[in-house]
Amino acid sequence: MEYTKTEHKAIDNIHQWVGNFGFFPGSVGHGTAQYLYHLVLETKPELVVEIGCYLGFSTLHLAKGLRENDRGRLVSFDLKTGWASCTIHEAGLSDHVEFVQGYSDVMSRAYLTHSGQKIDILFVDGDHTSRGCVRDFNTLHGHMRNGGYVIFHDIYPKMCGWKGPRLVLDCLKAAKRPLAQFDIRERTDLDPFGVAVCRMISPGRNPLVACSWMRKMDLWVKTSKVMKLIELMIFEAKLPASHRNFLRRMGTLSKEIFHSRILPKL
Numbered sequence: 001m002e003y004t005k006t007e008h009k010a011i012d013n014i015h016q017w018v019g020n021f022g023f024f025p026g027s028v029g030h031g032t033a034q035y036l037y038h039l040v041l042e043t044k045p046e047l048v049v050e051i052g053c054y055l056g057f058s059t060l061h062l063a064k065g066l067r068e069n070d071r072g073r074l075v076s077f078d079l080k081t082g083w084a085s086c087t088i089h090e091a092g093l094s095d096h097v098e099f100v101q102g103y104s105d106v107m108s109r110a111y112l113t114h115s116g117q118k119i120d121i122l123f124v125d126g127d128h129t130s131r132g133c134v135r136d137f138n139t140l141h142g143h144m145r146n147g148g149y150v151i152f153h154d155i156y157p158k159m160c161g162w163k164g165p166r167l168v169l170d171c172l173k174a175a176k177r178p179l180a181q182f183d184i185r186e187r188t189d190l191d192p193f194g195v196a197v198c199r200m201i202s203p204g205r206n207p208l209v210a211c212s213w214m215r216k217m218d219l220w221v222k223t224s225k226v227m228k229l230i231e232l233m234i235f236e237a238k239l240p241a242s243h244r245n246f247l248r249r250m251g252t253l254s255k256e257i258f259h260s261r262i263l264p265k266l
């Protein structure tokens, strides 16, 4: 995969923001980024949805594929879209990407209900807690095109510290007909945190909603507010101080966005 001059410049910018470690902390690795690019080239999607753009590294690769196809668009949801839109602007890919700032479940529900378009590729890399990941999947499952792809990043809790993507993945794996069926491949070769490629092979009810009572109870406990808080605290405790401060700033920011943009003005 060859980068254009402007794409190189955009990637250099990211290096300046976060340092040059050979990878970008908090972003997908190079293997996953290239996989996303090739998936877009192969499947020629009309609509790609990304949950979590952060600095725009994965966004850049999805959008690069769309530009080379000369069709389709990417809608990317995040609590903060400033860095990623700067990256995409720098890379000259702005014509292919639309950023929507705010909580992904709230904003994507509003966006997709309004547009009515089906998703060909959904890349889930936003709120990695069980509660967040289940909410995102529940919101977007009904908007998937049959034959479309759902890609989860960070599927190995021991490596990444998050439990959400694994929880959703295990529910999809356990689903029996007539619930929606996915052909699931776990890719260990792309990225140490793991990537799951889930292709919808037969449509049906959402396996996370229409599951047995036992599984529903289990999901309910795992996705409670208290469990989310515990997951976040455990994750934060494992991080170095600089990352903890960053997360706290993001937390404050997300509350501000929620109050200023999502709650109705009284």
Ligand SMILES: C[S@@+](CC[C@H](N)C(=O)[O-])C[C@H]1O[C@@H](n2cnc3c(N)ncnc32)[C@H](O)[C@@H]1O
Binding pocket: 026, 027, 028, 051, 052, 053, 054, 055, 056, 057, 058, 059, 077, 078, 079, 080, 102, 103, 104, 105, 125, 126, 127, 128, 132, 250
């Ligand atoms: C792991 S980073 C995404 C990295 C990006 N996909 C990449 O590889 O370049 C996760 C992102 O999800 C965003 N996020 C976390 N919770 C969210 C929520 N509830 N709604 C929207 N975005 C959220 C964070 O702001 C962060 O930018």
